[in-house]
Amino acid sequence: MGKQTLSFTLNGEPVSVETESHLTLLQLLRDKLELIGTKEGCGMGECGACTVLLDGKTVNSCIFPAMEVDGKNVVTIEGLTDAQGNLHPLQKAFVEYGAVQCGFCTPGMVLAAKSLLDENPKPTEEEVRHGIAGNLCRCTGYIQIIQAIKAVSGQI
Amino acid sequence: MKKFDYFKPTSLEEALTLFAQYGEKAKWIAGGTDVIVMIKQKTMTPDVLISLQGIPGLGEIKFNGTLSIGPMVTHRMIEKSELIKKDFSALADAVSWLGSIQIRNVATIGGNICTAAPSADTATPLLVLGTQVKIKSLKEERTVPIEAFFKGPGATVLKTGEMIKELMIPKPLPNTGSAYYKLQRRLALDLPILGVSVLLSLDKNKVTCSDMLCTTSPISSILHKMEEDQIICKEVRIALGVAAPTPMRAVKAEGLLRGKPLSDELLERVAETAVQEAQPRDSIRGEAWYRRDMIRVLVKRMAMKSIERVIQPEETVFPERLW
Secondary structure (H helix, E strand, O other), rough: OOEEEEEEEOOEEEEEEEEEEOOOOHHHHHHOOOOOOOOOOOOOOOOOOOOOEOOOEEHHHHHOHHHHHOOOOEEEEHHOOOOOOOOOHHHEEEOOOOOOOOOOHHHHHHHHHHHHHHHHHOHHHHHHHHHOOOOOOOOOOOHHHHHHHHHHHHOO | EEEEEOEEEOOOOHHHHHHHHHHHEEEOOOOOOOHHHHHHHOOOOOOOOOOOOOOOOOOOOEOOEEEOOOOOOOHHHHHHHHHHHHOOOOHOOOOOOOOHHHHHOEEEEHHHHHOOOOOOOOHHHHHHHOHHHHHHHHOEEEEHHHHHEEEEEEEEEEOOOOOEEEEEEEOOOOOEEEEEEEEEEEOOOOOOOEEEEEEEOOOOOOOOOHHHHHHOHHHHHHHHHHHHHOOEEEEEEEEEOOOOOEEEOOOOHHHHHOEEEEOOOOOOOOOOOHHHHHOOOOOOOOOOHHHHHHHHHHHHHHHHHHHHHHHOOOOOOOOOOOO
């Protein structure tokens, strides 16, 4: 079987890429497509650093088979800026509220927050905490992260 | 990671034929949140993965007198189903604390029970809800009750080439409530130290002391008061996870309560009997004595939560009472 060609939408653009069938989505993104904004933390689906959006929903790309993205819509952290390169409001808020320390959890955290707000534009603090429960930050910056998300939802 | 070929059949027939062709070399993959991790950890070494994602009809929740859940239904879909939350509450409880949203968006209920971890969150709700598992292979289709599905840690009745086609859950009797409690150390991304599900069908949903459910009265006081109403337990099912090599029903405990009026003394004996039926072990997440103690506590608490769900007192306690 060996190599397969996958066609999908990546950050709004159609892509076609040849891949080995055993790769994860994370390997496809980082190693084949050189989009290194998506991070590998635990590699086992527990830390959320590798979070990307698949058809608008968060998935852990480190345990997601690349083969399953054929025909789907994938958004990575690189896809959040607009055409002029301006940061997404969530990214601006993360900067403004000091929600970024080492930054390793940030791409996944921002995408988890985006997915949360897309579904629920005015989440309660409890819902924000629940929404980012799958993303570990080891700099213990959760308070600032929660504030940044609440700010974007117009609640600060 | 070990290399493997990956097939995406687009019909059940094609999938089963492919599996028959590769046999022991092949594994099914649903969401992959267990399979890919096991391959990374080298505890599973398939040459071929056969994906069930592309097969139409396996990812639907339908209700037509019986609740039908396709094996490819994700935990997140169940979490968002109002019908399941209302009438099959224990299952809704279980999926909302499983993994993280990232996991629940991908992980499927079929995968959760096929992995057959003693800690599988959906297993004990499916046990108390009386689930029938429809199994399909190239040659035949058979249905087994979920009690007979689990054979040991990681082992099920599925033979090579068989797959789950559907989970069928009968509509509960009137005045039924069910609840699941996941005893865990943190509220996300944890496996249960213990999982306890209870389902109760009562003969009425009006009691004179319903307002007591909205207070902080001790369970024993509420039950003493309820004894005056003579509430009969028409049906009861109790299931325990991480309490034995497989998720299990506590049938002796259920037998004590079935057909009897609810009382504090009886619920105490039911919980104690469930403890005696369990065979918990010492493990990294919890020791056997602790699991036994908590079975005693949680069986009673989940019975109370089920009662609360039947009676639906008008006022609610905020934050929600932790039974």
